[in-house]
Amino acid sequence: MTGLAHCLDGLRCSTCLTLNVLWLDPVRALVECTECGQSALIITDPDEGRTA
Numbered sequence: 001m002t003g004l005a006h007c008l009d010g011l012r013c014s015t016c017l018t019l020n021v022l023w024l025d026p027v028r029a030l031v032e033c034t035e036c037g038q039s040a041l042i043i044t045d046p047d048e049g050r051t052a
């Protein structure tokens with residue numbers, strides 16, 4: 001089945017810091033937190049984690 005969101009096991013929400021509450025929506029290409037409702041685009045940035 002395609003187009004269904006699924007849980008991202010082992011990942012932590014960067015907003016509320018809760019584990020295993022992030023769901024990947026492959027259709028909209030975003031991750032949404034079921035705990036705080038925060039959503040973010042999936043961006044793979046090798047420099048992520050660096051403070052500007």
Ligand SMILES: [Zn+2]
Nearest residue numbers: 013016033036
């Ligand atoms: Zn959250």
